[in-house]
Amino acid sequence: MLNQVVLVGRLTEDPEIMSHENGKKTSSVVLAVQRTYKNTDGIYETDFIRCILWNVVAENTCVYCHKGDLVGVKGLIKTSSYEDKDGNKKYATDVVAEKITFLSSKPKEEK
Numbered sequence: 889m890l891n892q893v894v895l896v897g898r899l900t901e902d903p904e905i906m907s908h909e910n911g912k913k914t915s916s917v918v919l920a921v922q923r924t925y926k927n928t929d930g931i932y933e934t935d936f937i938r939c940i941l942w943n944v945v946a947e948n949t950c951v952y953c954h955k956g957d958l959v960g961v962k963g964l965i966k967t968s969s970y971e972d973k974d975g976n977k978k979y980a981t982d983v984v985a986e987k988i989t990f991l992s993s994k995p996k997e998e999k
Contacts, residue, residue, distance in 0.1 A: 891964045893983055895937060896991065897921035899957050903941070905950045915946035919961060919983075939963065939983045949988055960989035 897919035906914050921935045939961055941949055953959060963985040972978050 893961075893963055893965055895919055895921050895939075895961045895983065896958065897937070897961075899953055899955055899959060900936065902955050903946075903950045903953055905946055913943055913946050915941040915950055917941065917949065919959070937983060939985050940966070941985045941988065945985055945988055952990055953992075956992075958991040960991055961985050962987040962989075 900918040900920050903915045903917045906916075908914065917939050919937045919939055921937055923933045923935065925932075927933055949959075961983060963983045965981060966984050967979065967981050969977055969979050
């Protein structure tokens with residue numbers, strides 16, 4: 889069996905770190921990933937994919953990345969379900985990041 893996903897996209901907002909009672913740190917980011925083909929109107933569509941980051945990966949991403957930065961994510965797909973406030977069953981699909989590669993170059997410093 890294999891559950892592996894690789895994505896390259898842009899962060900839709902600045903990542904924020906959250907600390908849990910057990911000492912673990914996490915961050916949830918949304919990656920805008922453009923499709924490789926055009927739709928019938930000749931436009932590239934974009935998927936918005938939520939990625940869950942843990943511990944050091946979350947910390948480093950929050951320190952070094954900002955909204956609009958290009959990142960590569962290697963991870964696995966995790967599905968879950970829950971009941972909303974009206975008792976309806978809802979499903980969620982997320983990517984749990986194992987590794988993030990920062991692909992945006994740092995802006996040149998002014999002299």
